[in-house]
Amino acid sequence: MTKKIFITGSEGFIGSHLLEKLVKKNYKVKALCLYNSFNTWGWLDTLDKEILQDVEIVTGDIRDKDLIVKNTKKMDYVINLAALIAIPYSYEAVESFIQTNIIGLNNVLSASLKNNCRVIHTSTSEVYGNADSFPIKEENKVFAKSPYAATKIAGDQLCFSYNRSFNLPITVIRPFNTFGPRQSLRAIIPTIITQALLNNGVIKLGNIYPKRNFNYIKDIVHGFDKALNLKKNYGDVINIGGNFEISIKDLVNLVSKIIDKEIIVKTDKYRYRPKKGEVNRLISSKTKSYKVLKWKPKYDNKKMFFQALTETVNWYSSNLKFYESKSKIYNI
Ligand SMILES: NC(=O)c1ccc[n+]([C@@H]2O[C@H](COP(=O)([O-])OP(=O)(O)OC[C@H]3O[C@@H](n4cnc5c(N)ncnc54)[C@H](O)[C@@H]3O)[C@@H](O)[C@H]2O)c1
Structure with a gap:
């Protein structure tokens, strides 16, 4: 049966590319775009009509728990890409980062638990700070160098805790710099x-x-696609990055x-x-992404x-x- 996926941050850079790929792979996609009064859907406004005709677009905000609960009903997967991402802006707006990247994520997790969805959450290589060994493995310690990284570390831990405490099937993907x-x-x-x-x-x-280590968007969305096929290793974190x-x-x-x-x-x-x-x-170390996902970057x-x-x-x-x-x- 066709699997249904709810993607947050779908109108952004990674989200819009991932949405295109998933539609082409015949997933039924519901896309969350951040509500704004201009009625814009970010990069989704520029996609081919053939892609968009198969997508259900909803506007809203991951900080609204009820809205996320409502929209994750009957979904098989939730891919959370919604986040405030700019490191310099995180120096100015720490509270907004906490609201979106931690509290918003908690809404995504609790809604997914309620509606029996499998979750893929997007972390970042920034969580490693200045690593003490290279290439960076998932076991390397995390050390926040910015409020952005701190909120991402907190978010990752929240994901692991939902798996350990409530058995939520979740995979945390850590993309390295993407372009x-x-x-x-x-x-x-x-x-x-x-x-x-x-x-x-x-x-x-x-x-x-x-x-x-800069990774081409085609490789990164391929990594997300591979993560959707996982049947085990829930509660795990996987770096997605090349050498x-x-x-x-x-x-x-x-x-x-x-x-x-x-x-x-x-x-x-x-x-x-x-x-x-x-x-x-x-x-990034590629050992775990290859072992667990069979992901190999092309670029x-x-x-x-x-x-x-x-x-x-x-x-x-x-x-x-x-x-x-x-x-x-x-x-x-
Ligand atoms: N681009 C990279 O190099 C990179 C590397 C590692 C991790 N990531 C992660 O990948 C994800 C996507 O990043 P991106 O590069 O596509 O950035 P982006 O800014 O293009 O996408 C983020 C999206 O989240 C949406 N958003 C922000 N706040 C929201 C809210 N409160 N509710 C709903 N939607 C909201 C934005 O509208 C935007 O579309 C982020 O979680 C980011 O931390 C990106």
Whole structure:
């Protein structure tokens, strides 16, 4: 029988790509978009009509318990992607992060328990802070370097506790840095690309020395899809990330090569994380994701990363209208 999935954060970057994939795989999708008075459904507004005709869209907020209980009725799975995600904004708005990423998540968990849904919750590699061993395994200790990371750690623990205390079937997925079309300017790759394209090669950045393992969105949604097939290992956490890593400085050079334009980096002190809050390196172990999910990232070497980055640059070049008005200011 067709499985029914409720996705929160469906109108966002990862959510919109995942929704497309799941519709194509014949899941029956109900998509939650954050309520707003402009009646916009984020990136869902831009999807093919053929995809959207098979999706039930509801607007609301994961902070509303009754709304989440109502909308998870008769669902087989709940995928929770809804979150406040911007680290710099988390310095300004700690309470909103707690409300959404912890209390909102609790609504998702208790509603799922009530309605017998299996849950996939989205954590983040940021929970590891500055790890003391690499590549980072799920057993590495967690250490919050930002209020964002702190709310994600709390959320993960809440998920594990719902499994241990109430037997809720739940999988916590920890994506490492993700990139691709439709990402917001809060992330480094869109920030570099859009500034370079719109400001004639002059870009403002913070610290360019941290290294990250960047994962193409196609690989990440494939990981979520694999997690839906799990029949055991509930209550577990699984990193979704590859081994290819690159510094922000080298990333700028690759973008410069793709757009065939010199990029001049100007340091902007507002874009630095606080000294004690910086995370210098994030690179994932693939052992557990392979063992448990049989997930293998495709874009996990320099050649494939370059291909994915080129596809991403091309998408931003054709879709600058979505970013133009915001590219000159620092979007926290
Ligand atoms: N993009 C990455 O590199 C990355 C890496 C690791 C983890 N994640 C996690 O993946 C998830 C999706 O992130 P994304 O990159 O797509 O970001 P995004 O900002 O594009 O998506 C987040 C979505 O959550 C929605 N949302 C926010 N508050 C809400 C609320 N109170 N109720 C309902 N919806 C709400 C937003 O409208 C948005 O569509 C997040 O949980 C994030 O922490 C992202």
